[in-house]
Amino acid sequence: MHTGVSVSEASNNEMEVLSFRLGKEEYGISILKVQEIRGYDAVTRIANAPAFLKGVINLRGQIVPIVDMRIKFALGQAEYDAFTVVIILNIGRQVIGMVVDSVSDVITLAPEQVRPAPSIGGGIDADHLLGLGTVGERMLILLDIERLMASPEMGLVATVADAA
Numbered sequence: 262m263h264t265g266v267s268v269s270e271a272s273n274n275e276m277e278v279l280s281f282r283l284g285k286e287e288y289g290i291s292i293l294k295v296q297e298i299r300g301y302d303a304v305t306r307i308a309n310a311p312a313f314l315k316g317v318i319n320l321r322g323q324i325v326p327i328v329d330m331r332i333k334f335a336l337g338q339a340e341y342d343a344f345t346v347v348i349i350l351n352i353g354r355q356v357i358g359m360v361v362d363s364v365s366d367v368i369t370l371a372p373e374q375v376r377p378a379p380s381i382g383g384g385i386d387a388d389h390l391l392g393l394g395t396v397g398e399r400m401l402i403l404l405d406i407e408r409l410m411a412s413p414e415m416g417l418v419a420t421v422a423d424a425a
Contacts, residue, residue: 289401327358
């Protein structure tokens with residue numbers, strides 16, 4: 262597990278995360294990485310791209326790769342409906358769109374609300390997890406979105422973003 266805290270930190274070590282849903286699970290990412298949230302629109306497909314890379318969009322003159330996180334995390338076939346949104350991320354000098362089922366809210370987590378992530382299987386590498394956040398009965402899987410998007414299997418995303 263990644264131990265460095267890269268989620269937004271306030272002066273008292275609170276973390277602000279944007280919560281979103283993929284299937285039945287709720288996730289959280291640093292609000293500081295979020296540029297904007299948009300409805301899902303049609304994308305331009307890229308030949309021979311991995312299944313999770315849905316394509317690219319033109320966002321105010323900038324070519325932005327769109328990654329479907331449900332496909333990336335092997336959570337089954339994604340359904341696109343009125344709640345499906347694209348979270349536009351600003352990671353380093355790259356702008357990347359992330360398709361999720363829905364966005365919930367912005368949550369402030371105190372240090373005692375964050376637990377280390379257990380080793381889990383599936384499509385999520387433990388290196389991409391910051392931990393588990395708890396808010397009442399809710400549990401959020403906290404992603405290190407910068408590390409995830411910079412991972413080797415996302416290499417095409419970095420290439421497309423660099424070409425813009």
